[in-house]
Amino acid sequence: MARLRNTFLAIGLMALGGTVVSPGGSGGSGDAVELPAPELGVNVPLQRALQERRSVRSYTDRSLSLAEVGQLLWAAQGVTDSRSGFRSAPSAGATFPLEVYLVAGGVDELAPGLYRYLPDEHALLPAADSDLRAELFNVGLRQEPLRAAPAVLVISAVHSRTAHRYGARAERYIAMEAGHASQNIYLQAAALGLGTVAIGAFDDAGVARVLNLPGNEQPLYLMPVGAR
Numbered sequence: 001m002a003r004l005r006n007t008f009l010a011i012g013l014m015a016l017g018g019t020v021v022s023p024g025g026s027g028g029s030g031d032a033v034e035l036p037a038p039e040l041g042v043n044v045p046l047q048r049a050l051q052e053r054r055s056v057r058s059y060t061d062r063s064l065s066l067a068e069v070g071q072l073l074w075a076a077q078g079v080t081d082s083r084s085g086f087r088s089a090p091s092a093g094a095t096f097p098l099e100v101y102l103v104a105g106g107v108d109e110l111a112p113g114l115y116r117y118l119p120d121e122h123a124l125l126p127a128a129d130s131d132l133r134a135e136l137f138n139v140g141l142r143q144e145p146l147r148a149a150p151a152v153l154v155i156s157a158v159h160s161r162t163a164h165r166y167g168a169r170a171e172r173y174i175a176m177e178a179g180h181a182s183q184n185i186y187l188q189a190a191a192l193g194l195g196t197v198a199i200g201a202f203d204d205a206g207v208a209r210v211l212n213l214p215g216n217e218q219p220l221y222l223m224p225v226g227a228r
């Protein structure tokens with residue numbers, strides 16, 4: 001059944017123009033969608049992105065491109081040094097507790113559904129094949145951006161990755177890391193002319209259920225994104 005579903009997803013994605021690649025041992029079980037390489041040469045001064053960063057809660061009807069969501073995911077947790085595997089955001093002891101998901105509803109070349117970001121491959125691993133935004137809205141205290149945005153980035157954490165090394169201190173380290181990743185998404189969105197808001201108020205168990213998160217994973221932030 002799972003294989004059939006993955007095949008269905010792969011066919012659906014190919015039909016939509018996405019490139020299907022092997023996930024390469026990152027713990028997923030489906031076929032991954034390769035993202036366009038991050039664009040490093042766009043000339044938006046950091047100061048301008050900082051100045052224009054704002055929590056944006058309403059968006060135009062425009063869909064997002066695969067390149068835009070790829071850029072946002074790369075900003076959140078992309079690998080920026082292939083030799084060390086270190087990422088765009090700092091991580092306590094390089095323990096990398098964060099996972100980033102994309103809840104897609106209006107993303108060009110991507111079937112609506114849930115995808116897990118694979119930092120090493122800069123790719124998306126399909127995890128569910130239906131539009132989850134309305135359900136996310138319900139468990140997100142009915143905050144309108146969650147169903148109005150074409151996509152929602154979700155930052156979650158696997159506590160044990162950091163707790164193995166840092167014990168009780170991991171809790172604060174993980175919250176700090178979510179803040180780093182979230183700020184990167186804010187700044188990248190501002191640089192792309194997009195808007196986002198960091199949503200921390202939601203029903204934890206409800207979000208975990210809607211996204212079918214593994215039992216050891218805790219959702220920390222929901223970040224709807226759309227055109228300003």
Ligand SMILES: Cc1cc2nc3c(=O)[nH]c(=O)nc-3n(C[C@H](O)[C@H](O)[C@H](O)COP(=O)(O)O)c2cc1C
Pocket residue numbers: 053054055056057143197198199200201202
């Ligand atoms: C930890 C945290 C949780 C937040 N949760 C929400 C939220 O649930 N819903 C929301 O609309 N904004 C949320 N925000 C965004 C703040 O409301 C926003 O940052 C604040 O109003 C300042 O506006 P600015 O981000 O445009 O500077 C949150 C921000 C932080 C840092």
